[in-house]
Amino acid sequence: MADKQTKRANPENPEKLADIKLKPVQKTAAGFAAVASTARHILEEMNVSRGFVALQKLNKVDGFDCPGCAWPDPDDHRSALGEYCENGAKAVAEEATTKALYADFFAKHSVVEMAEWDDYVMGKKGRIAEPMYLPKNGTHYETISWDDAFKLIATNLNSLESPDEAVFYTSGRTSNEAAFLYQLFVRAYGTNNLPDCSNMCHESSGVALGESLGIGKGSVKLEDFFEAEVILIMGQNPGTNHPRMLSALKKAHEKGAYIVSINPLPETGLTGFADPQTISGMLGISATISSLHLPVKINGDMPLFQAINKLLILEEEKAPGSILDNGFISDQTHGFEDYKQYVLGQDLNELSDQCGIPLADIITLVDKLKHSSKIITCWAMGLTQHKNSVDTIKEIVNLLLLKGSIGKPGAGTCPVRGHSNVQGDRTMGIYEKPWPWLLDNLAKNFHFEPPRVDGYDVVDSIEAMHKGDAKVFFALGGNFLSATPDTLYTAEALLKCNLTVQVSTKLNRSHLITGKEALILPVFGRSDEDIQNGEKQFVTCENSMGVIQRSQGVLKPVSDTMLSEPALVCRMAMAVLGDKIDIPWNAYMNDYDKIREAIEATIPGFDDYNTRVRQYGGFYLPNSSREGTFPTDTAKANFTICPLEPIRLKPNELLMMTIRSHDQYNTTIYGMNDRYRGIENERRIILMNQADMEKRNLKQLDVVDLYNFADGKQRVARKFLVISYAIPEQCVATYFPETNVLVPIKSVAKKSNTPTSKSVVIEVRLNSRESLVSSREV
Template sequence: MSEKENKAIHPENPEKLKDIKLGKVYKTAAGFEAVASTAKHILEEMNVSRGFIALQKLNQVDGYDCPGCAWPDPDDHRSSIAEYCENGAKAVAEEATTKILDPAFFKKYSIAEMSDWDDYKIGKSGRIAQPMYLPKNGTHYQPLAWDEAFKILATHLNGLETPDEAIFYTSGRTSNEAAFLYQLFARAFGTNNLPDCSNMCHESSGVALGEQLGIGKGSVKLEDLYEAEVIFILGQNPGTNHPRMLSALEKAHKNGACIIAVNPLPETGLSAFADPQSVSGMLGIGTTISNIHLPVKINGDMALFQAINKLLILEEEKEPGKILDKKFIAEDTHGFGEYKNHLMQQDLDLLAGTCGIPLSKIKEVVETIKYSNKIITCWAMGLTQHKNSVDTIKELVNTLLLKGSIGKPGAGTCPVRGHSNVQGDRTMGIYEKPWDWLLENLERNFGFIPPKEYGHDVVDSIEAMHRGECKIFMGMGGNFLSATPDTQYTAKALQQCDLTVHVSTKLNRSHLVTGKEALIFPVLGRSDEDLQNGEKQFVTCENSMGVIQRSQGVLKPISEELLSEPELICKMAIAVLKENEKIPWRKYMGNYDAIRDAIEVTIPGFEDYNKRVRNYGGFYLPNSAREGYFPTETNKANFSITHISPFHIKENELLMITIRSHDQYNTTIYGLNDRYRGIKNERRVILMNREDMDAHNLKHLEQVDLFNFSDGRERVARNFLVIEYDIPKQCVATYFPETNVLVPIKSVAEKSNTPTSKSVIIEVRKHSK
């Protein structure tokens, strides 16, 4: 496109305000409102018959896996009425819509015009029905045949000076089969540049758990929540992000578990839950979920758990043998003595002040849990997106090690994943730092020498594109621009590329900020029926708890031009790499059992893959921590010494955390209402403590601009409305992706390199028109 038109493109949501409406803040999640919202979203996107079929088969054994979150399905009984949540239904409505973006749509709307739309309007436009191409200096996408699209891709890839000039990004909704083929294609091409959305969410969890326990995954099963005595929910809002988790927490609470919510904001889903499948739930009568809410300061979790752990050790000294699991510590852990000495040097009053929870309250928590040894810690991105995230997660694990709360029923680690197969992608080898065993297996099974040098993760990829070192960006799903930090910086990085390629179902902002040329490859969604050579195919996914299960779409695709992701990858590989006896791409795209056979001989834990995945509910992958052994360097679970590093916030600064609204999943905006927080028809808001509003001379609903000045560069998000909210002093909350522009590209978590989207230092100033 022309330089003039390129400057007109907004790499983020336009700064327009709507007519905001504020209502009551709900005290109970789900209930009748969830049912009504589900019906509304489904009927807006499709007819009753298609909607009924879509929901009937959602998360069923003979149906398809939810394209939303990775919360596990029950191992035994699944509800025939609704084995899904409100936001899962919204995800299906978005994907299964019958609104089609045909060539006439793209002829009518230029890139510049669509860039003036907000993310909600862009996402609601409809499904992309055919391959699209944006030529150099073009202003509109143009339709083209698949063969021509593959030819353009092959010409660009094969014209690179080195394979490392290409980036192959992956979203978490890609199936196991597609993920395996994608990493095989990238490595056969010659690069380990395989960033994925894990780099931006649970990478910190994987690093911490891998170093301490020897496996970068959670250790619990769903049934463990029902047996737990104590469940910590940290940095997570399950009522919006993983609503089906509420059913498990409700059952745990009824079974006697003490549920402790650790979160800067009071969240409705952690307060009470009205099960919409019960009469009382439909009437809005809720069941209590959390017994205790600890309104911790942003990034105060490490200090809180250091205080808890020190107090547990002191209680053990008062009652030897009754508080800590000394046998487990002696036989199965390493480093307890050094860890204890470190904690004894910590000042409890300083720890309490750092986390923002009165020491008296922390002592009450310790009194509540000190005799319990079935403890589960659940966490999400509220913990993983800080500079010290890896160490914070290690401090949670220290608690479990003190209590022997791992490798036994009702206890363990539970990092709650986002996208429905983000964990499966990593299992399949989507990783920029490949394991030696994976490279050896690829070489043995497929007859090529894969690259051994580590590739780029997400942040590294952005930096490399910005420097002009990477010429081609390919995104297998997702909305890379809106999901990543430092929006303006990332936009310029993408515009440096010669070609950007997005494998997508629907239009998103990443299609509007492109390289010199751009391609959109439209594919089947999770709910779409997949026929290859006249035979129905299914794919598989891995949920948060390590279950591999099948997923088979049931809906008629909205266009005959759509390819499945496995078929697309195979055809790309044939176009770029040519035919290869050692990698039978044509065989793989014709029968997905052949892909699973290849996975079986390459990835450990997939013995008898095709047979076991056809069993009811699939099968569990091996999990060393669950089974009670720890393949670390010490062959034991390791205590870890962590150090608190309080933020030094100046008088005119605030610490910002980015959050989701209830009408949102990741970067997909389903609507403009945040029902549980009482905010309707607006997303450009900043939630502030009343005392901070007074200190900054700000009124309720006053218009402000938000600034970040890290690295000596001004970043600004303009035109936000101040809303008084119950949040700790000097802490504020805003929705992403609207404020991703404020997240500095160079501010990342130590070891995991995850962007620090949950701890951004900002200044708030009255809006300048």
């Protein structure tokens, strides 16, 4: 039975491929095509009036925060035409759909049958409308009352030998209020096992920035982009993953910023942007975004930045006092002389070879940097999911320290967060390694002694479940199975649990690989109106730049049997804890202002929370890097020596990174097309350099199997179509989550323990010579 369930974890691979079509790679992002796509997705899921209301209130100060990415809204003016992007509209269409799944749907479709559907088909079925229960040895989910669901959770949690046998996961869309209550409940229950999606994305950023600058968050505001002289965009694809970022980059370019894209793939959004909020954009007239593209090898960013930093130091030696910010270095940094000695000892030709960028192109960038002091560095998961990610980000910080480009307008760090409140969840205490001050404040304010031992992060949790050391898994949002590495191993881990609980809005693969018993608990989305005790409630979120803003749903929920996330956490806490600890869960459930009062008393920076969050646009949290202070162990910003550890590939090996298509957000698949890359109607593809194809005697659209052999174990993803693409030699790209099965559970970033989904060593082997020529449209 377990083997059969494990096989369902990985659409391993459906042994059939769709009728793929290839078109030319687009040179312009957004424009009329984005508007048309937005309208189509909205109208597929709801009527015109509901769709109009949803889009009109999306990212407005009197509306709700986008459930997609965490890119900030403007502080001053919100567009009357629409303060959202194509992919934000897709996210809202998925959430605000009027399709609803009740008990009759689950009675009709068994777990085995649903597992045969791909993620796109599964996600399009509709909102989960009532609590569902999968009994032991059950084949179908069946309805369960909320009271019985909470009783089941309480029975399982309270029968464990230790609270540390339970794992409590959190998704990045969870509001500040729900996240605060959740961590409060979990710690009152007695564990710090609070893994979250940060563990899989920007954990490396938090560790690197915390150790080098004293705060694990970025330092810039949106307005800094409009004062910057140089903006470096690294390891990210804004046109698909953060489309509203393109508007900021366009404005920055118009104001004179020199924008550089550093990424193995050329991305359309950084080539040209047709702003759909302008007449010219709707006519397809595009604006230039990036002035220079450096196609770095996968995991080649560290040698690239060491070459840049060495060249800057050499330029300073030629013209002392004119290149580096020596006053800043002397007064506010630590470790410069040791770093200088180290980096000057590196060979520029070797660094150029390791990063894959000709030295002449590196010098071109250095010529722009050497007389600029307002430099912004932006990055996403292309930098954070490697074994050396923490050191790579520290090397980028080294550049900013050399130039004094931190703590001043137009300069600083900008890790671009993926999910809409993932940064806020961490601020609220969703962290398996809690800060002592947080635990002290919880003890003082709520009169219990929270656990002081570090808990499990995501990888730790998977391994604990696999060993049998964790027996209950609870997920507040997300699609844990599809998001995590080593899919089949993770599936085996979940199957060993006594109970798995998924708090969800839509059907996903994590509902189909379960413990001995399973629950699906449906909750409101961001767009849903939330009324508690007869009063409309709102929640708050934190964006990538540390702004706390309100979010109030405006649409009637499609079911009256769903709960809000704060209400769910409160009712669960009362069922599990009873009267053991005197925490006013009822008051929190009925009035979210009471939750915010508790947050204000516990978390620094939230003074006068309820008043300030009701002001236009909310408020900024304190940020030491932005303010030019560095609360590190040295009380200064730290230069870091980061030894190079290049990945050595054998002739038959390739280095794979996972990427998103334009028709997806995280594990949610909106459609089967990657419009900008010219790939339609298929996701099982591998982008390869033409030279690598020729070395393996592969032709366009050949069918191949992908293998990873880490730790002496064979992992395989079957039936992928080869596509020739502009990517450095020995580097390949595949879509997430289809190739998560290849990411070894034990391959993680040093210090952050983040899975290395951007540097997976694979072999590509021919599957068959199926001819797909007839389906090509080139």
